[in-house]
Amino acid sequence: GAVVSQHPSRVICKSGTSVKIECRSLDFQATTMFWYRQFPKQSLMLMATSNEGSKATYEQGVEKDKFLINHASLTLSTLTVTSAHPEDSSFYICSARKGAETQYFGPGTRLLVL
Amino acid sequence: GQNIDQPTEMTATEGAIVQINCTYQTSGFNGLFWYQQHAGEAPTFLSYNVLDGLEEKGRFSSFLSRSKGYSYLLLKELQMKDSASYLCAVGHGGATNKLIFGTGTLLAVQP
Numbered sequence: 001g002a003v004v005s006q007h008p009s010r011v012i013c014k015s016g017t018s019v020k021i022e023c024r025s026l027d028f029q030a031t032t033m034f035w036y037r038q039f040p041k042q043s044l045m046l047m048a049t050s051n052e053g054s055k056a057t058y059e060q061g062v063e064k065d066k067f068l069i070n071h072a073s074l075t076l077s078t079l080t081v082t083s084a085h086p087e088d089s090s091f092y093i094c095s096a097r098k099g100a101e102t103q104y105f106g107p108g109t110r111l112l113v114l
Numbered sequence: 115g116q117n118i119d120q121p122t123e124m125t126a127t128e129g130a131i132v133q134i135n136c137t138y139q140t141s142g143f144n145g146l147f148w149y150q151q152h153a154g155e156a157p158t159f160l161s162y163n164v165l166d167g168l169e170e171k172g173r174f175s176s177f178l179s180r181s182k183g184y185s186y187l188l189l190k191e192l193q194m195k196d197s198a199s200y201l202c203a204v205g206h207g208g209a210t211n212k213l214i215f216g217t218g219t220l221l222a223v224q225p
Contacts, residue, residue, distance in 0.1 A: 002159075034212065043201060043215045044157070093156050095213075102147070103213060105156040 001027045002098045006106035013084055014114055020080045021109045023094030029074035030096035034103060035067075038091045050077040084113045116140045118216035120202050125222045126192055134187045134219045136202030144207035148176050148187045151199045151218070160187070160200075189221075197223045 003026040013019050023033055031052045036044040048069050049057040056069035068080040077096075081088055089112050095103040117139045126132040138146070145164040149157035163169055163178035163185065175188040189196055202216040 043218045046212055046214070049212055091154075097211070100211070102159060102162055104159060105149075108154075108156045110154075 002096075002102075002104040003027050004094065004096050004104050004106040006094055006109050008109060009107060010110045010112075012112045012114065015085055016083055018080055018082045019084055019111060020078055021092055021094075021111075023077045023079070023096070023106050025075045025096040025098075025104075028096070028098050030098065031074060032097045033071060033077040034095045034097070035069065035077075035079050036093045036095070038093060038108075044093065047079075081111065084111070086113045089113045116204075116214050118202055118204060118214060120200075120216045120219045122217065123220045123222070125224060126189075128192055128194060128223055128225050130192050131188065131190050132192060132221065134189075134200050134202075134221065136185045136187075136216055138183050138185070138202070138204050138216075140204045140206065140214060142205075142207035143180065144205035144211050146176075146178050146185045147203040147205065147213060148174075148185075149201040149203065151201055153198075157201055192223050194223050194225070197221060 005024045007022045033050040035047045038044050046059050047062045050069045050071040052071045058064045071077040091108050093108040095105045097103050119137045147162050148160040151157040161176035163176050168177045173190045178185045199218040199220050201218045203213040205211045
């Protein structure tokens with residue numbers, strides 16, 4: 001199998017607070033995980049590539065100090081949205097790469113910042 | 115630059131066949147992926163093509179022509195549950211082989 005979990009599935013927070021989202025590969029090891037953001041009726045936009053044991057690689061336009069990524073083990077990556085603002089409200093999805101090519105996606109985390 | 119084009123919306127009838135096209139122009143290429151995404155859920159993997167030709171998997175088939183920068187996803191014997199967005203994504207290659215997604219095609223299957 002190739003199962004990826006995310007926690008929490010849904011979170012509501014106040015503006016200015018930080019939120020941590022966990023992504024786990026449950027039945028395989030993933031040296032590389034990816035974090036995406038998806039706004040309503042739009043496609044997935046890659047935010048960053050998370051590499052186990054090294055710094056994440058951020059896509060152009062994504063603030064690395066605002067979106068902190070930690071890939072502490074071969075089965076866990078975390079995304080922390082720091083000082084969240086209403087415009088950060090979105091659907092955050094992680095994926096883990098199994099083998100050389102295919103990415104398997106987590107169920108997503110819906111973030112609402114009030 | 116990176117450009118992946120798909121039709122925005124399509125409508126088809128239950129039991130019929132539908133073909134969803136995808137054209138791409140990317141600076142790197144390491145395979146083409148199709149994912150299905152139901153509203154409010156994460157994408158699920160459907161198919162992967164790295165060589166030219168047709169890959170068949172049950173009711174779903176995917177075709178790739180690298181020289182034309184073109185792929186399609188063919189859905190046969192459509193069911194109501196096939197109503198979803200279908201995302202075309204290109205593997206960019208390199209060490210991480212990140213995926214670049216198209217805008218997605220919203221398919222509505224009608225009775």
